[in-house]
Amino acid sequence: MMIVWIVVAVVSLISLILWIWALVDCLKRQFPGSEKTTWIVVLIVSFFLGLGLIGAVIYLIAGKKKGTLSVVPQPTAVSKE
Numbered sequence: 862m863m864i865v866w867i868v869v870a871v872v873s874l875i876s877l878i879l880w881i882w883a884l885v886d887c888l889k890r891q892f893p894g895s896e897k898t899t900w901i902v903v904l905i906v907s908f909f910l911g912l913g914l915i916g917a918v919i920y921l922i923a924g925k926k927k928g929t930l931s932v933v934p935q936p937t938a939v940s941k942e
Contacts, residue, residue: 876914880904883917886925900924 887900900920907916 876917879921880908880913880917883920887920890925896924
């Protein structure tokens with residue numbers, strides 16, 4: 862019986878990590894129109910309905926392709942000579 866609880870805990874942890882990854886990825890990407898808001902709502906609602914894994918997988922398959930990553934220019938080091 863202990864094995865069942867270990868499997869449930871591992872699957873739950875993987876599900877939570879995947880959901881957080883999808884949410885962070887969604888927040889970093891730029892989407893046309895109000896798609897970003899829609900995806901954030903889908904992810905949050907799916908999490909509170911106990912379907913976080915399904916919401917994350919749907920986002921990673923369908924939504925991630927539509928968004929583009931925001932590129933932040935990295936500061937360059939200035940050498941003093």
